Amino acid sequence: MNLILMGAPGAGKGTQSEKISEKWGIPAIATGDILRAAIKAGTALGKTAKSYIDDGKLVPDEIVIGIIQEYLTSDACKNGFILDGFPRSIPQAEALDAMGVRIDAVLALEVADEKIIKRMSGRRVCTCGASYHVDYKPSRTEGICDKCGAALYVRQDDAPETVTKRLTTYHAQTEPLKAYYAAKGLLVTVEGQEEVTDTTRLVFEALAKFTV
Numbered sequence: 001m002n003l004i005l006m007g008a009p010g011a012g013k014g015t016q017s018e019k020i021s022e023k024w025g026i027p028a029i030a031t032g033d034i035l036r037a038a039i040k041a042g043t044a045l046g047k048t049a050k051s052y053i054d055d056g057k058l059v060p061d062e063i064v065i066g067i068i069q070e071y072l073t074s075d076a077c078k079n080g081f082i083l084d085g086f087p088r089s090i091p092q093a094e095a096l097d098a099m100g101v102r103i104d105a106v107l108a109l110e111v112a113d114e115k116i117i118k119r120m121s122g123r124r125v126c127t128c129g130a131s132y133h134v135d136y137k138p139s140r141t142e143g144i145c146d147k148c149g150a151a152l153y154v155r156q157d158d159a160p161e162t163v164t165k166r167l168t169t170y171h172a173q174t175e176p177l178k179a180y181y182a183a184k185g186l187l188v189t190v191e192g193q194e195e196v197t198d199t200t201r202l203v204f205e206a207l208a209k210f211t212v
Contacts, residue, residue, distance in 0.1 A: 001026060001080045001210060002102055004087070004186075006177060007109030009157075009166045010116040012192050012199060016109065017084040019200045020207070026080035029071050031064055053157055056165025058088055058173060065095050072101060088174045093181075105210040106181040107203065111192035113167050120163045124152035136196075 001024060005013050017028040035053065038046030045067075049059045068086055071077060087093040096103070111119075122134040126145035132138060132152060139146050156162060181187040188206045193199045 001207070002104050003081070003207070003210075004083045004103055004106040004181070005109070006106060006174065007192075008111060008113070008116055008170045008174075009163065010120040011109040011111040012119075012196070013084050013109060015196055016107075016200060016203050017082050020082055020203065023204065024080070026082060027076045028082040028084055029068070029077075029086075031067065031083075031085040034067050034071075035059060035064075054162075056157070056162045056169060058169060061089070061092050061095065064088075065092065068096075069099065072099070087177065088170075090176055090180055093177055103181075103186060105188060105207060106177075106186045107206065108178055108187060108189045109192050109199070109203075110189055115192075116167065117160060117163050120158045121154075121160050123154065123158045125155055126150050126152050 003020065003026075005017050005020070007013050014030060014032075017030065020026070021028040035046070035049045039050045039053075040046070045063055049063060052059045064086060068083070072081065087096055119133070119136070122136070124132045124134065124139070124143070126132075126148065127150055128145060128148040130145050130147045132145075139152060143152050144150070145152055157166065178187055178189075188210075190199065190202045190206050193202070
């Protein structure tokens with residue numbers, strides 16, 4: 001199954017992407033993780049991407065599309081994939097079509113903006129890659145990573161003012177993709193629930209018809 005997973009920042013795409021990956025054995029491709037790795041490495045791409053992310057803006061299409069092309073042509077994706085965070089605009093979707101990539105379904109996770117702001121402001125992350133939430137997934141010791149013992153921190157793009165900018169960008173540039181893919185008969189929508197397991201159950205039910 002070749003799947004696109006879309007939703008506002010903080011809607012739970014990453015979590016559900018992991019669940020889908022585990023169930024169907026296909027890789028999850030999170031462009032956000034790829035870009036953050038480039039930023040951490042201090043590459044030219046990372047430095048350019050950082051200036052956009054810090055302002056709550058979309059990273060330019062040519063940067064993101066180049067990264068996606070490399071991943072989709074790898075052996076890891078030969079049996080299917082989950083695109084998490086791409087495409088984020090109509091031009092990116094058109095570029096994906098132009099690459100000849102077959103998409104079987106587009107899953108949209110719907111969560112109200114006020115809930116997203118609460119979710120993201122409570123996120124805590126570690127340099128080792130582990131992530132937590134003060135309400136939904138707290139570490140055993142407050143402010144300390146369970147895995148490596150390092151201090152947790154709030155990512156710049158999880159700060160409330162940045163989240164608000166990112167949501168505005170999402171509604172203006174990414175949300176129109178729902179109509180784009182609905183016209184192709186590929187869109188399925190799931191309402192995000194308070195409990196992750198409830199959302200996962202709805203996601204699996206919605207995708208079941210695409211995997212038979």
